[in-house]
Amino acid sequence: MPKRIFLALALLAAIGLGVFWWLTIPQSIAAGSLPARQPDVANGQAMFNAGGCSSCHAVPDQPDRLKLGGGLAIPSPFGTFYAPNISPDPNDGIGQWSEADFVTAVVKGTSPSGAHYYPAFPYTSYQRAKIEDVRDLFAYLKTLAVVQGRVRDHEMPFPFNIRRSLGMWKLLFVDRKPFVADGAYSATWNRGAYLVNGFGHCAECHSPRNFLGAITTAQRFAGGPNPEGEGWVPNITQKGSLAEWSVKDIAYFLKTGELPEGDKASGLMGRVIRNTSQLSPQDQQAMAEYLKSLPPLEGPPRPKKKTEQDGK
Template identity: 75%
Template sequence: MLRRTYPAVILAGIVAVGVYWWLTIPSTIAASALPAYEPDINNGSTIFNAGGCSSCHAVPDQPDRTRLGGGLAIPSPFGTFYAPNISPDPNDGIGRWSEADFVTAVMKGTSPEGTHFFPAFPYTSYQHAKIEDVRDLFAFIKTLPPVAGTVRDHDVPFPFNIRRNIGVWKVLFMDGKPFTPDPTRSAQWNRGAYLVNSFGHCAECHSPRNVLGGIIRAQRFGGGPNPEGEGWVPNITQKKLEDWSVKDFAYFLKTGELPEGDSASGLMARVIKNTSQLSDDDRAAMADYLKSLPPVEGPTPPPKRTDGKS
């Protein structure tokens, strides 16, 4: 009996490894899939601001948001990630990347070396972007100053540091679908929906996550623990912000000031530095979409501390 069992077990193991290997192959976009294109630098600047690229990738503790030398520490339940250098520096940044390398990284989460990027890089949202916008973003970044200097390795413990396993995570939490406009909605609303759900990646912070780190779809935009550790990210659906008008949302994205007179702080203050650079039309579009989010019952925030800290 055992002689018959061993070959079956070995065969099952080989099949399992084969399926795992196949499922976790990093996806790429070939250069041949990118037709001739004249990039729009101005649109690339808009995408840069909508995506909040400088919030993570600008060198910390200096005022120039175009110096994308990286180094910002990004804490998470799975370890601490360090934003890489994405300046045009040919040695330490992405100066030697091809356009296909960049599009693949942003939309597929795959490095030029053919390995999975950790999903601290919000490609789960960027996957919904238009390829033309990603190409424009690449062209814009190439106009920024190169910044020398390497960034330290991520501090991610076993087993989360096994990049091949991220391929399984992608199967679970990436659908690979482009943004599809809603024909029943206005052009402004669709523009806002596109910016919020692709480059704006608002749901990445404003949604609770499961034990694997994937967004809980039923509570999308419902708030939850700050993915960087301390504090709570608010519910931004009409469950909590029903009193906000479209103008309130737009004004907040421009100034960081809340209708009740308070102002954004922490991570959101960094976001406002980017959205404040967008056009009034784009902020109005995002506001139109955000105001339309149906009420979602998110997780319950912890009680406020008596010392006034959240």
């Protein structure tokens, strides 16, 4: 009898492992599914700026935002990520990647070796991007300077260092739905919605997250703890600071980093402005129009500041 029980448990374990392995297979895009086309490098540059690629992938502590050698440390509750080299270097960057490798990485979160990427790489937003725009971005990246240097591995404690488990995370939180324009709104609004929710990935910072690190859908854009550590990211719905801003104010902020009251963006948002400032006035206007339309949402409560009395 004990032997039968053991065999039954072993069989159930094998079945469970097989189901887990099947459910967590990394998805990819076959090269044959990408029809021949002439890339639009100028559009790729626009996607690069909208996506803020240099904010994470530029080599830290140097002024050239187009030196994409990576290395930036990105702290999180699950460990520390290090932004990879995405320059055209054939050994340390993406110089040997195929176009299908790049498209797969951006919209599926799967590496050329077939491993899941951590969602610190915001493919949860990039999945909304049009394949043509992703291909144009790849063409633009290939025009940039080669930067040598392999970035160190992520520092992830067990069990977060088991990449295969990210397949289950994706099943829960990656819906694989492309952006669909809303006919009830203007072309400008839809362009803004596409940029903000796709390459712009604004919700990735401006939303609270659950205990598994996924965006809390009901409070999307409603602000929350800084995902990189100390501080608080503001609520950008009409319940937050943007409620008093006009569309013109928001567009001007995306261009210059200047707030209506005269202050200037710094820190993480300052890095974002270095990218949005390079967008066309039309795209800045489109993003502003969409952001101004976000319905009011109550964000999570901010922690109380400690006083001297609290510290005693």
